[in-house]
Amino acid sequence: MVEAFAVASGKGGTGKTTTTVALGMALADRYDVTIVDADTGMANLLFHAGLADVETTLHDVLIEDGAPVEDATYDRFGMSVVPCGTSLAAFEAADPDRLRDVVAALAADTDVLILDSPATLNSKSSVLPIVLADRVVVVLNPTIPSISDGLKVQEYALSYGSEIAGTVFNRVRGDVDGVKEKAERYFEGPTLATVPESDAVQAARSAGEPLLAHAPETPAAGAFRTAAGRLSPRNRDSETVAERFRTAVIPDPP
Numbered sequence: 001m002v003e004a005f006a007v008a009s010g011k012g013g014t015g016k017t018t019t020t021v022a023l024g025m026a027l028a029d030r031y032d033v034t035i036v037d038a039d040t041g042m043a044n045l046l047f048h049a050g051l052a053d054v055e056t057t058l059h060d061v062l063i064e065d066g067a068p069v070e071d072a073t074y075d076r077f078g079m080s081v082v083p084c085g086t087s088l089a090a091f092e093a094a095d096p097d098r099l100r101d102v103v104a105a106l107a108a109d110t111d112v113l114i115l116d117s118p119a120t121l122n123s124k125s126s127v128l129p130i131v132l133a134d135r136v137v138v139v140l141n142p143t144i145p146s147i148s149d150g151l152k153v154q155e156y157a158l159s160y161g162s163e164i165a166g167t168v169f170n171r172v173r174g175d176v177d178g179v180k181e182k183a184e185r186y187f188e189g190p191t192l193a194t195v196p197e198s199d200a201v202q203a204a205r206s207a208g209e210p211l212l213a214h215a216p217e218t219p220a221a222g223a224f225r226t227a228a229g230r231l232s233p234r235n236r237d238s239e240t241v242a243e244r245f246r247t248a249v250i251p252d253p254p
């Protein structure tokens, strides 16, 4: 049984990767969780999960006659983690269409699959996670440009039949109730959490550890646990989900 989530936002730097790793670790208490760096052009999950030096990554899986995905899957912090490399040449050699099969293979063998998604919606590889996911977690910073970009992600996701799991407000300083209230009118799904701006998040990344491992007692870590608690992953038949991924038509980007 599996449910696939994409963690997405309109812009880079909002906290998608931080959120992917934090939700993954929080859910790993109760579920068999796999997180995938599907941001194949700007990969950085490897730095958040202590995998900067590994030999085989998703890039090696996505090339012609590539490695099996098991070779790029690492057990870290109670999760299965599929990192992606950072070389531009490898990104260019990687075939985004293959990502469908990779995701399908992973879906057959996990309870919760979380795809860390690219920031933009301007290429086939960047829209794929949103199209494939059952539900999308939209990561927002409490600013009008971020919310407006997040709405584009939502519109795109809904147009391909993906649901919105909810929104995570990240890097929040001070009182943003007004902004949140406005945003809640436009986004489907609940506000999953409000995560404060926190030095611990940066420190965790520098240490190559998920926030929930590095500083589990901080308010930011608590906020991500709250978000995970609100997700309630659903039981989708693994074979049906895998088949949907394998046969998905990747649309032309908007």
Ligand SMILES: Nc1ncnc2c1ncn2[C@@H]1O[C@H](COP(=O)(O)OP(=O)(O)O)[C@@H](O)[C@H]1O
Residues within 6 Å of the ligand: 009, 011, 012, 013, 014, 015, 016, 017, 018, 019, 044, 170, 171, 172, 195, 196, 197, 198, 199, 201, 202, 203, 205, 220
């Ligand atoms: N709540 C937060 N407080 C402080 N820094 C944060 C917070 N969330 C993310 N960051 C920092 O912002 C940067 C971008 O975060 P990241 O998760 O890599 O974003 P994205 O994947 O959306 O590009 C990282 O250096 C990260 O440590």
Ligand SMILES: [Mg+2]
Residues within 6 Å of the ligand: 016, 017, 018, 039, 042, 043, 044, 045, 116
């Ligand atoms: Mg990222």
